[in-house]
Amino acid sequence: VIDNEKRIMTPGSLAGQRGTKRSPTMDVSPDSGDPLVKPMPRVDVRVVLFTVDAGRLFVAFDEQPNCRALPRRCPEQAESLDTAGTRILIDHVGIAERYLEQLYSISHTHTSEGQWTVTYLALALACDGAPLLDPAVWAHARNLPEMNPVDRKIIDYALLRLRPKLGYTTIAFHLLPPSFSLSELQIVYEAVLGQEIDKRNFRRKIPAAGVLEATGITRREGSHRPARLYRFRAGHDAETYLTPGWAFDSEQEAANS
Amino acid sequence: VIDNEKRIMTPGSLAGQRGTKRSPTMDVSPDSGDPLVKPMPRVDVRVVLFTVDAGRLFVAFDEQPNCRALPRRCPEQAESLDTAGTRILIDHVGIAERYLEQLYSISHTHTSEGQWTVTYLALALACDGAPLLDPAVWAHARNLPEMNPVDRKIIDYALLRLRPKLGYTTIAFHLLPPSFSLSELQIVYEAVLGQEIDKRNFRRKIPAAGVLEATGITRREGSHRPARLYRFRAGHDAETYLTPGWAFDSEQEAANS
DNA sequence: CCAAAAGTGTTGCTCGTACACCCATGA
DNA sequence: TCATGGGTGTACGAGCAACACTTTTGG
Numbered sequence A, B: 001v002i003d004n005e006k007r008i009m010t011p012g013s014l015a016g017q018r019g020t021k022r023s024p025t026m027d028v029s030p031d032s033g034d035p036l037v038k039p040m041p042r043v044d045v046r047v048v049l050f051t052v053d054a055g056r057l058f059v060a061f062d063e064q065p066n067c068r069a070l071p072r073r074c075p076e077q078a079e080s081l082d083t084a085g086t087r088i089l090i091d092h093v094g095i096a097e098r099y100l101e102q103l104y105s106i107s108h109t110h111t112s113e114g115q116w117t118v119t120y121l122a123l124a125l126a127c128d129g130a131p132l133l134d135p136a137v138w139a140h141a142r143n144l145p146e147m148n149p150v151d152r153k154i155i156d157y158a159l160l161r162l163r164p165k166l167g168y169t170t171i172a173f174h175l176l177p178p179s180f181s182l183s184e185l186q187i188v189y190e191a192v193l194g195q196e197i198d199k200r201n202f203r204r205k206i207p208a209a210g211v212l213e214a215t216g217i218t219r220r221e222g223s224h225r226p227a228r229l230y231r232f233r234a235g236h237d238a239e240t241y242l243t244p245g246w247a248f249d250s251e252q253e254a255a256n257s
Numbered sequence C: 001c002c003a004a005a006a007g008t009g010t011t012g013c014t015c016g017t018a019c020a021c022c023c024a025t026g027a
Numbered sequence D: 001t002c003a004t005g006g007g008t009g010t011a012c013g014a015g016c017a018a019c020a021c022t023t024t025t026g027g
Helices: A081-090 A150-166 A171-175 A182-192 A201-208 A250-254 B081-092 B150-168 B173-175 B184-191 B197-209 B250-254
Strands: A043-053 A056-060 A099-107 A114-122 A138-140 A212-219 A227-232 B043-053 B057-058 B099-107 B116-123 B137-141 B213-219 B227-232
Touching: A043 A150, A043 A171, A043 A182, A056 A182, A056 B116, A056 B197, A081 A099, A081 A114, A099 A150, A099 B099, A114 A150, A114 A171, A150 A171, A150 A182, A171 B197, A182 A201, A182 A227, A201 B213, A212 B081, B043 B081, B043 B150, B043 B173, B043 B184, B057 B184, B081 B099, B081 B116, B116 B150, B116 B173, B150 B173, B150 B184, B173 B184, B184 B197, B184 B227
Parallel strands: A043 A114, B043 B116
Antiparallel strands: A043 A056, A056 A138, A099 A114, A212 A227, B043 B057, B057 B137, B099 B116, B213 B227
8 A cells, every 4th residue: 555645636525525535545564574673763754734714724733722833643554654744633622624635845953843744734614613713723834833843844745736736626625515616715825826817817817727617506695796606527638647556456465676 | 855756967978077976975964853762664665777788678686696676774873865776786796887776665564574664876987997797697588587577566666667767868878988979879778668669750850958068079880881979068057847856955855843 | 886806818838749941970 | 761859930819907977976
């Protein structure tokens, strides 16, 4: 079982399932290797979880009171990295992410903590049930609190990777409910990019990409013209871009020397 | 000390030093943490080393006879990931790379080997001294030998990442000697991309990027017009793109909780 | 009728791509 | 003089950025 770097982008929002596609099996095979185990550096996994609410981008911190640190965890033996990422979010933030992507592995020898850290980027939906916008958990990405500089760098890097992905993937879907207006989509883009977008260019370019589908429904909410709602097409063929085929079945995997 | 994902791209070829920029300090600080160490999964590091020779792209394998596997190693405790990558190449291939970049960390639980693997992409110069094109070490990237499927996937992914980088970085420099003709540069691009490039477009676009500098020297080699030689400008400002600032001094690092 | 958000087209520029011939040299 | 690789310019189309007004609704 091998982690996927980037998952299928078909929006889980459509059918209700999560967008994060996992490997089919998650079983734990006993380590059939030699008994002499050299001491290995300790490893932790840290996750940068973003969400967008009211046009603002938020980052999740560990839910321990006033703990201004990224949710993290030392994965257990035989736990996959991806699984660790998901469990971190459930255990330390109380959120199930909709998108999870590994970012980078760093080795830092000056800390007393784990020497190696595997970092993840995750996306979740703001109003998806969980206790959101709890100021003990969520911090505005444009105004991050005091925190250790390693976590700060990891957040900066996560944003650096997330932003250009808006342009060539459909990753923004994971920050939106199953149906949405073009204005809502634009607000998500603006929140992540941190800058305004021209409305007319946006409304020409996004539908031209062919990943949207009109629901036919309009939503009235206020003293103005109602908005047409859209959803993401199930079969859109984007996202082969730079996506590795980290998919093995067990037999192939067992052939690894 | 934290690994850099992507290094400064100014070609080491210019001044003779390696293009791979390392963190300033590499010291090993004792693990001052708690004594109870949970058993951690084993980790290995594997490197995909490319070079170009005679217009063909080659991948290095472990130099053990007929060992069709990527050079790998289980890093020692307190060894940084980058350092492990470099040492793998020196110890198992006998080559010092000119560029080293971390790719991705995978967790595979079905193998008897290390459960986690950190993968690296490296570039080296073909005719730079070392025993090159030794068929026991180098395999043509377009015609890879039988090998375990995990390593095969890692190579595929390395190439998938390397190719687009030619377009927006100066990474190709690390596959060329300090001075070179535009034709030689084009041959490197074609070898990596696996497809031909229009000569006129290439010769308009590359100089327009502003990273080249004419040496004023021409090279005569054959019964045809001599070629102008170029080098890469020392101060070209590219390569801030997507490059994280994984640079910490020790004091900041120590502040990590 | 007013406020407020939804919705809509055109123009100019830049960049990428396609394409064919002359130049300088050594043998 | 010929074979060989070095070197050059133009024209078309795609895609992006800039820019302002009309429409529909609720109050």
